[in-house]
Amino acid sequence: MLKFGIEFVPKDPYWKLVAYAIQAENCGFSYLWITDHFVNRNVYVTLAAAAIYTNKITFGTGVTNPWLVNPVITAQAIATLNELAPGRVVLGIGAGDKTTLEAVGVKTGKPLTAVNEAIDIFRKLINGENVAYQGEVFKTAGAKFNFKIQGKIPVYIGAQGPKMLELAGKTGDGVLINASHPSDVEYAVKRASKGIQQANKTPSDVDIAAYTSFSVNKELKKAVKAATPVVAFIVAGSPPSVLEKHGIDLAKADELRAALKKNDFGKAFSSVTPEMINAFSVCGTPDMCIERIAELRKLGISQFVVGSPIGANVKKAIDLISSKVIPQFVE
């Protein structure tokens, strides 16, 4: 059975996001992912609120990074959340967004090593070990929690590049593939599978999730309108090689990027083409979304994450996914 996850960005106050989380839980979603960017509200405080008001949904950071918060404190936060909602917590971690991290003066380097070491420290602390760690990026002289952690806390790795995908397959309990298009997901699943093989694990040992930009509406036009701003920013942040791979006109992308730089959102959003929407989002009527999700499922994903913007009206979009989309994937 394909699991469904949902991502929320804590740009809204906690009570709105928690209301959506309750709705998502009641509508058949199994996973709740909260993004972690310093410009928005704090991910752990938001997750704590969600933990209190939900009963069964599994939740986690979608995703945090090893740089902004020391891995010891990340482990502490996740372990404390696990007390609020035992067995319902996961850690989602990735390399982080370079631009955002640079904005707060954080120097990044060796992303693979940093993520790998952070996970290593995390797991040791969760296991109750006294961690004296001499890594390339992180060093601890003897870190140990004064409280016990019940059960195991799975680690999901957010990945896009080939090496991070391999690491995710090899080390992670789950892989969060940051892609929406079948060709990208196919490539990512292959790379992650390579890592799974290297670790002598079986594919069922690792939850492979397509973490998509998603927009659904009964009317295609409205779904596209909601997806357009998100896709515009994805295009602006994508290297030429990625754009060319999807047959996107580089001149159009440059035009869009320049407009965004000038805060000319009208021009930027009008530069978004149907090819861009198709490449970087799962967008359309419920039937169109079902078709795309089915395609992704055949490629080997075990979880489909409905990411931002979800729809023009989030509550109505969740209702629509619950009534039309999820039932198509229940076995």
Next chain:
Amino acid sequence: MDYPELVKLIPAEKWGLISDQLINLILASKNEEKMPRQLADTMLLHMKNGNSESKSGLAALLEASVLLEPEKAMNAFCELQLPTVAEQIKAKIATMTAEAI
């Protein structure tokens, strides 16, 4: 008239429909700063326990929607052909406006 009393003016068979409409109104509102924390917690607790369509759940939703989107809340009850409720909301808006002045 307080909010639980106001709920009594609504036929019970419409509580489900109205609850859904009010949640939509509240979540779509941009006037988030007008939501008192305690009321938000009451609303979430009712949602968690599946009681949003109960008398107390609906009272919380009514209060929140009148605080965040008074005009839209009033119009919703006009459209639902519940003029008595709409009138009561209008009176609450008048009180809120007077208090603000």
